[in-house]
Amino acid sequence: MKQATDQTKGDNLMANTVHDPVCGMDIDPATAAGTSEYKGQTYYFCSAGCKKSFDKDPEKYVAAAGSEHEHHH
């Protein structure tokens, strides 16, 4: 008989951080200064300035990030 180990208390080292596509910073979505949705994907920004830059030219940042590390869901 197998007994499942109850590990509901996982460590939080792998916090759910996201990549600011403009400056490249790793930020916590909960504390992001702004978000933008582009092509069905939500992007998070460390500051309003980064969001503004992204909104001005999203292709530039999305293309750069996508070619480096692609994630398909």
Ligand SMILES: [Zn+2]
């Ligand atoms: Zn930023």
